[in-house]
Amino acid sequence: MATETEFVHPYIPRNLNLPDYVPVALSQSAIVSVYGIASVLVVSFMWILSGRFHKMSKVDRLLMCWWIFTGLTHIVLEGYFVFSPEFYKKKTPFYLAEVWKEYSKGDSRYAGRDSGVVAVEGITAVLEGPACLLAVYAIATKKSYRYILQVAISLGQLYGTLVYFITSILDGDNFAASDFYYYAYYVFANGWWVLIPGIIIIHCWKKICAAILLDQKKAKTG
């Protein structure tokens, strides 16, 4: 006699096998709000802190806000996913598990532990996350490697997102529970990690080229 209830998961494809799945307990608005409020707090803290630095431009302060936000997202949220293959079995509501149970409605490859998704998230959480925090420090202290570091991380984010989207298309692009989740979670949420790294790459690329050009001119004249 079965003493435990077997829950039916809400993910697509329907035949995705998730034994001992436990449904998400928090509401969508609660999950999104916690992430939103935590992010606003972190960004505000960084904006105020960076304002106390001597001669810090508004652009650099904005960049520091982005790097602390994306770095903590990589380390905390994505780091939890990478090292918690059984998050969908969590019985007591644990916020980080709730996030991925909810996000899997937009892309069930997270619950399904697709190797492409885990590989990209692993690189993002373990290598790029700490590198983002290093970028905050590098900008604050005007290290000479601050531009190339920002290009390196942003390219990694773009490459990861590209692999993430291409593998989905190659595997049939059928991992969202509905059009709403497809556009809200899969397209919109990830879109930021294409747009912002793209802008940062252009910004830092120009700075680097200008410095190299100056260097060349100096070598010629001097």
Next chain:
Amino acid sequence: MATETEFVHPYIPRNLNLPDYVPVALSQSAIVSVYGIASVLVVSFMWILSGRFHKMSKVDRLLMCWWIFTGLTHIVLEGYFVFSPEFYKKKTPFYLAEVWKEYSKGDSRYAGRDSGVVAVEGITAVLEGPACLLAVYAIATKKSYRYILQVAISLGQLYGTLVYFITSILDGDNFAASDFYYYAYYVFANGWWVLIPGIIIIHCWKKICAAILLDQKKAKTG
């Protein structure tokens, strides 16, 4: 009554389904020799050509040789793979199909069209390949973007190789027909695309940091 012979493929896992598979026709030494000789010709051509340029350092000449070699490998070899999902069915020996029939002995995910492998190879062939040729041009004409471009491509190659190895481990690391193919094709051949991009990143990273530092000093004193 079946009029055609069904061939048994040599790949691991044994249950990999490859309908209409046709065995590799060229010998391993023939396949490797053609790639080796073609590469030596391309590299020699670039070494001689770059020697005719004014004030070209030996390091830059070596870099141009690497970029033309790896760029053509990405575009021709990997480009063929990306756009030829049925290469393993080729009946008449066609060199590029033979390469991938042979390489699949080291990693059957190529014949099996694993989405992670196709995504990485797609980015490599379509974006990085042409970018490598641009790097040859950028070094030859001393463009100010030559260092950051080389870092960008090398990081892409490293990221791709990392995804390639991690997805294999996550999926059980059982795609080689024997230990020989595992080490010769999968580990040794790919190892070069970790080692050389790594060295190039360090080289260009230093150049960029030095230029930024000089730029900062000039801004302070001037």
